[in-house]
Amino acid sequence: MKHQGGKLVFLIAFIILGIAMSVQIKSNLQNMREKSASELKEDNLKLLLSEEKKVGENLRSLIKENESKKEEYINAAGDNNNDEMVKKQLALLETVELKGGLKDVKGKGIIIKLNDALNMMDDNPLDIIIHDSDVYKIINELKKAGAQAISINDERIIATSEQVCGGPTIIVNKNKYAVPFEIKAIGNADLLYDTLSRSEIVAVLRQFRIRVEISKADEVIVPKYHSNIDRLVSGVEVIKSNDK
Numbered sequence: 001m002k003h004q005g006g007k008l009v010f011l012i013a014f015i016i017l018g019i020a021m022s023v024q025i026k027s028n029l030q031n032m033r034e035k036s037a038s039e040l041k042e043d044n045l046k047l048l049l050s051e052e053k054k055v056g057e058n059l060r061s062l063i064k065e066n067e068s069k070k071e072e073y074i075n076a077a078g079d080n081n082n083d084e085m086v087k088k089q090l091a092l093l094e095t096v097e098l099k100g101g102l103k104d105v106k107g108k109g110i111i112i113k114l115n116d117a118l119n120m121m122d123d124n125p126l127d128i129i130i131h132d133s134d135v136y137k138i139i140n141e142l143k144k145a146g147a148q149a150i151s152i153n154d155e156r157i158i159a160t161s162e163q164v165c166g167g168p169t170i171i172v173n174k175n176k177y178a179v180p181f182e183i184k185a186i187g188n189a190d191l192l193y194d195t196l197s198r199s200e201i202v203a204v205l206r207q208f209r210i211r212v213e214i215s216k217a218d219e220v221i222v223p224k225y226h227s228n229i230d231r232l233v234s235g236v237e238v239i240k241s242n243d244k
Contacts, residue, residue, distance in 0.1 A: 101158040101225045105149050109186040109220035110193050112138065115179050117209035127208050130179060132165040134210075137201040138183060139163065145195035147185040149222040153177045154184075156225040173227045189216040 097103050114135070117128035139157060142150055150157040155172040164171040169178045185192055193216050196202060205212050 101149070101156050102229070104221065104224050105186060106219055106221045107148070107186040108189045108218055109147070109184065109216075110189055110196070111215050111217055111220060112183040112185075112196065113211075113213040114138075114181040114183070114205075115211040117211065128210065129168070130170075130181065130205075130210060132163045132170045134201065134205060135170060135181060135183070136163045138196065138199075141196050141199045141201065142183070142185045142187075142192060145187065145192050147187040147192060149186040151184045151222045153182055154223050156223055158225050161225075173225070175227075184220050184222050186220050186222055 094103075098105070114130050116130055119125075119128065135152065139150060139152075152163070152170075152172050155161070155175060155177075157172075161173055162171070169176045170181070171177075193214060196214055202212055202214075
């Protein structure tokens, strides 16, 4: 009887230990997923700063190029050779629109499909659904891997795009979307695929049984930013060279 009693004590102890370990593992996963708001904001600001620097460098290059051709345009206008000047201006405008996300683009890349976990009665509902922070982290991983164009449910992601929680939905470019989410990214397909497949955020989401599908594609179409672009520059004014 004593021998059997000892086995029972050990069995109970192991059960308690197993439950404790399970709770601890789940708590650690939840902590990894729920990055503090301050850290997320800091990451967002760093990434936004990096993007703005790149945009600034591109624009400075275009401005310098435009300035160098100013005399050429003036002379062309004086010679009534307006067709050539118009062509060059249109080409410059096309380049600016392309880099600003105002053109439909296509190329090789990857497609990611996200969906909530299948509901389980003993799960915390907040653990098995996709949050805006999850989508934001995936977008960050794609940008770090060199994605040249990204969309969420065909909403083009530009420097000012937001991914905000709206209850069971997320808001992108002021438009509301429910699951499933389809994220498209154009770039080096192998690099994008490997980076995202090995990322911490995807590993954590799959631990919570959230459905994540990643596939390569020879042709990915990312549409242009189609919201009202005027609101992006409201309240700002261009500084003229003689104002400096």
